[in-house]
Amino acid sequence: MNADGVPTLRLAVLQTDALLEDPAANASTISDAAARVRADLTVTPELSLTGYHLEAAAASLARPVRTGEPIEGVEALAAAEGELVVGLPERSGIGPPHNCAAVLARGRVRHRHRKRYLPTYGMFDEARFFAPGEELETYVGDHGWRVGILICEDLWHPSLPYLLALEGAQVIAVLAAAAGRGAWSGGETGRFASWDHWVRLARVTAQTHGVYLALANRAGVEGPITFAGGSLIVGPDGGILAEAGADPGAVLEAVAERDALDAARASSPHARDEDPRWLAERLRRAPR
């Protein structure tokens, strides 16, 4: 609550640089940073516990992610206040692991999202090492806000934020490991032209659906890849509330307010006017 009794949510983004294949060390770094910001909801990048280019190691590093239970080997995360969203490979049955985002409260799993769209083109090879998720659900945290989670490529598929919005999401947290590309031209953001696309996408998604959007992108270097950083927190009117540079370790904070959410939705009531029944009927006739 703010001073006027309006419900608020303290949002934070930790723009970390994960050590490859060292979950315990990464958990310790994340836990220390989360303890300093003391937010209601803290978001870290994709695969923040393990690093990105895992390839076959994704299977050996995968851990079960079960509601109500801690995640093995990263107990340090229990010290974080509020909810903490971390990324890791999830072991599930005998198949390939999932690229997973786990929402932890006091070190125990509150909610999970398995990456639905696994990029397998250009520099990406995710479908070789991960299985796509089938679930897409929101959850309501102890803070009282309804939250949806997406991982990197998921945000580029408009159906996913749309479905989260239909479920009533007020906040969408996006975990990303977006490599920087287009260094010669640099783009509007000044380092990689590729990041301009992400900024536009984050702002349009937030404004279109009237949601807060917290985008945690990876920073630092892994092999030849420089991650673009540039994490963002965007308000429901599409305005940027906080923005990071390229450096690892950047921390973003912003306060989400229910009043601002309501005001944005009142002036741009597109989500309210959606007609999912019509859409469902139309999709049944769509070419496949």
Next chain:
Amino acid sequence: MDREGRIAGIVCGVARAALRGAGAETLLLIDDGSPEAELCRRWLEPGLPPGAFRAIDATDPAIVESALQPVDAVEAARAVARSVAAAERGLVAGPANRTTLLLAPRSAPDDLLPLGDLWASRVAALTGSWSGPATIAELARRFGGVEHLDAALEAWLHGRVIDADPGLLEALEAALARGRSGRRWPRIVPKLESRTAWIDLGR
């Protein structure tokens, strides 16, 4: 940050990570006197920890004598760099540009290629000139300048139609086929653009 500072920062970040990842302490640049080598030195010497950068001077006449099996000055410098790297926990950096890496079959035996995602024409924009084997210089001349050759390569990388006459296209395809053999071994190329040798391109 200006363009050169931005790109130098990325290249140095990858070079520092490569040294860390290899447990190496020194990056040995084969300094063949080219504008590419000068650009590598300009970025890497101040961008690496003190003492972590060293150039092996291929323009020094004594370099040939100091190599065990000299082929030419650059190969001698490379042999010295490899020898020093083995003795001093180092990595060897080669200054080849992206154009040369795609087209020259023997351009990439080094551990780190700082300019591997930077076209020759962009090296020229930053330094005033570029270098490459005579066959590539000749191909660039036939294309009407290295910037036109690079534009054709950019189109090839993205699967677009290359706007050139059939004879020129044939020469380009032959050069690309020869260059493919030079990309057999994985090297570290700081990623700057969307289609990078050893990262997005099949070997």
